[in-house]
Amino acid sequence: MTKNKRKFDVLVVGELNVDIIFNGINSLPAIGKEILSKEMTLTMGSSSAIFAANISMLGVKTAFAGRVGNDIFGSMVLDTLKSKKIDTRFIYVSNSDKTGATVVLNYDNDRAMVTFPGSMENLTEKDITDEMLHSARHMHLSSAFLQKGLKPDIVKLFERAKNAGMTTSLDVQWDPEEKWDLPFDRLLPLVDVFLPNKQELTAITGKTDIKDVFRVLDTKTNTIVVKMSTEGSMGFKEGQLIHVPAFLNESVEDAIGAGDSFNAGFISKYIQNKPLGECLEFGNLMGAVNTTAAGGTGAFQTPEQVKEIAKKRFGKEF
Numbered sequence: 001m002t003k004n005k006r007k008f009d010v011l012v013v014g015e016l017n018v019d020i021i022f023n024g025i026n027s028l029p030a031i032g033k034e035i036l037s038k039e040m041t042l043t044m045g046s047s048s049a050i051f052a053a054n055i056s057m058l059g060v061k062t063a064f065a066g067r068v069g070n071d072i073f074g075s076m077v078l079d080t081l082k083s084k085k086i087d088t089r090f091i092y093v094s095n096s097d098k099t100g101a102t103v104v105l106n107y108d109n110d111r112a113m114v115t116f117p118g119s120m121e122n123l124t125e126k127d128i129t130d131e132m133l134h135s136a137r138h139m140h141l142s143s144a145f146l147q148k149g150l151k152p153d154i155v156k157l158f159e160r161a162k163n164a165g166m167t168t169s170l171d172v173q174w175d176p177e178e179k180w181d182l183p184f185d186r187l188l189p190l191v192d193v194f195l196p197n198k199q200e201l202t203a204i205t206g207k208t209d210i211k212d213v214f215r216v217l218d219t220k221t222n223t224i225v226v227k228m229s230t231e232g233s234m235g236f237k238e239g240q241l242i243h244v245p246a247f248l249n250e251s252v253e254d255a256i257g258a259g260d261s262f263n264a265g266f267i268s269k270y271i272q273n274k275p276l277g278e279c280l281e282f283g284n285l286m287g288a289v290n291t292t293a294a295g296g297t298g299a300f301q302t303p304e305q306v307k308e309i310a311k312k313r314f315g316k317e318f
């Protein structure tokens with residue numbers, strides 16, 4: 001099968017869960033007591049799903065490989081992905097797992113969260129078949145530290161993806177255990193685009209100065225992208241460092257999923273072989289669009305909506 005004949009542009013390998021969000025609680029919960037919430041929202045959660053949903057809205061043919069439980073949350077995740085035109089044939093529905101959930105308690109401007117990981121910990125490298133890897137041109141993996149079943153064999157997965165002729169990208173996200181124990185020396189040479197944010201990159205490399213980081217990782221990876229919130233993003237490739245400032249949003253709704261939306265924008269250009277500066281700029285634009293509506297997919301409901309926000313709020317037509 002030649003690369004161009006593949007059915008999908010992007011295969012997302014990742015975690016799936018739901019978020020149950022409580023807004024408008026008037027105090028913190030206390031053991032032995034009950035408090036009331038004014039609002040509640042049930043949505044599809046997970047960084048990988050937000051990436052998949054938003055890159056699909058940008059017209060990229062997307063399939064998802066993951067695992068859910070045979071339950072109501074699992075059905076909701078599958079239905080939501082399908083409504084975003086994402087192909088769900090590679091999502092395994094397990095009778096023995098429960099779909100995970102995060103309970104989010106929003107309080108003032110901060111939040112407390114409780115996560116039950118459920119099925120996301122049980123996806124393994126063996127579940128990702130050669131058929132899946134040959135069905136798409138590019139593989140994106142996110143949230144490596146949350147996927148405990150996949151993590152020990154992550155190098156093998158990327159080796160197989162490269163052998164299958166795919167280009168690859170990785171956003172590890174935060175390590176809740178803060179051990180950062182991935183074999184980056186072996187992994188990063190197999191990753192075409194590495195997409196951490198600044199805090200994650202500092203934690204991984206132990207370097208606080210970005211220039212030192214690039215010296216450490218230089219020879220080990222092809223393109224390194226650093227997401228820097230309101231400062232935009234940096235890209236490093238073949239000895240060249242590019243900084244592209246953010247499209248500043250003066251009235252941010254929330255920044256949930258901004259990094260995933262950045263990734264969606266960046267990778268949508270990368271797979272069209274666009275130059276690094278253009279990939280970074282479009283990543284920044286999609287990150288900024290993300291901050292104009294609540295949650296990770298609020299601003300990405302239709303392709304028209306994304307275009308309109310980009311034009312009206314940030315003066316950019318695409």
Ligand SMILES: Nc1ncnc2c1ncn2[C@@H]1O[C@H](COP(=O)(O)OP(=O)(O)O)[C@@H](O)[C@H]1O
Nearest residue numbers: 197227228229232247249258259262284287288
């Ligand atoms: N307040 C903001 N205004 C405009 N763009 C933003 C804002 N916050 C984030 N972005 C864009 O989204 C990208 C990703 O956000 P960031 O917070 O750095 O990632 P992560 O969510 O992974 O921590 C940034 O590089 C930037 O381009």
Ligand SMILES: [Mg+2]
Nearest residue numbers: 173197259260
């Ligand atoms: Mg992130």
